[in-house]
Amino acid sequence: MTPETERVFAALRAEFGAESIVRVERMLEPGGGGERHPLQRAAKWIMPGLSPTPWHDPYAYAELAPVVHALEANHPAIKAELSAAWKTRREAFSDYEHYLTRQENWQALYVFRAGGLVEESAATAPTAYRVVKEAAVDTEKICPLLESHFSTLLPGAVIDPHCDLWNFSINLHLAVDIPDGCGITVAGETRSWEEGKCLLFDYSFEHEARNTGTRPRTCLLIDLWHPETTLPERRALTTLVTEVRRLMGDG
Template sequence: MTPEIENAFAAIRAEFGAESITRVERMLEPGGGGDRHPLQKAAKWIMPGLSTTPWHDPYAYDEIAPVVHALEAAHQAIKEELNVAWAARREAFSDYEHYLTRQENWQALYLFREGGLVAESATTVPTAYQLLRDVAVDTEKICPLLECHFSTLLAGAAIDPHCDLWNFSINLHLAVDIPDGCSITVAGETRSWDEGRCLLFDYSFEHEARNEGTRPRTCLLIDLWHPETTIPERRALVALIAEIRRLMGDD
């Protein structure tokens, strides 16, 4: 570890206790994270001690349930604003740039990125922007290392099987506009989106998606902290990943 990471970790241990970030430190050891599920092997970091369940009940966690209920209650307004933006402000969307690839047939409208809200989206999709700020950003439930965006998969497009970087955040989908013929597979189990409802899954497991319909499929994706992580662990993870990105020249 660099001196910057060591100093950050020491400060967290001093505030929260010597054992407060043990799981984060174990993750950084050779072979850290312990045994992995075969469909997690492509993830870069696996923090030990978190549930090894690919699919999660979005209503089961006290931390996440208020986000789910707020998004689902506002679904119709979110969908209407999204459709207006897609028709009249297409320039607000861009090719989605995953850390592994970039796809022209996978479009994104960002609400939160690079550690902060995307101010331009406040006028483009105001309901989603305000809700995100109120229930996920101001409450620090969003993982600031990642993002929130409308994910629009064009007709006929597919997202190839892949693992995301780690297991200490979790991916929430609000199904905004879902034509027939759309599905998502996580760790070998395929599900469909139910428009107006949320799905929650651990994207350190291999997953893929497809739109075999005749019009675009849009979900609102939010990267939340895994609800089984603690406040000191979250602080340590932000310090760790921010320093790694700095060293790699990503900032």
């Protein structure tokens, strides 16, 4: 760890107790914090002690339920604004740059990125911007290490099976515009999006998605802190990942 990481970790132990960030520290030990599920093996970090559950009930967590309800309540406006933007402001969308690849048939419109709200999206998708800001950013439920964006899969697009980087954040999908022929598979279980409703899953498990329909499929994605992580752990993880990215020249 760097001196900055050591300093922050020491301050967290002093404020919250010696055991407050032990799960983060165990994650950094050789072996990555212990056994992991076979379908999580490609993830970079698995923090021990978090439920190894691929699919989660989006309404089950008191911390996350207000985000889910706010998104679903505002779905009609979010969909209308997204549709208008897709027709008249396509320049606001870009090829999605996943950490593994870049896909032209996977388009993204960002609401939150690089640790902050994307101000341009306030004009392009004002309802989504407001809900993400009020329900997730202002309440610190969003994982600032990641993002929120409209994810649009063009007809025929396939996202190949992969694991994302870690298990201490969790991926929430609001199904904005869902044609027939779309699905997502997480840890071998395939589900379909229900327009206007949310799905919640742990993307450290291997997952894939596809659009075999005839028009674009769009979800609004938000990377939220895993509800089983604590405040000191979130602060430690933010410092840790920020320092790793700095050393790698990635922000």
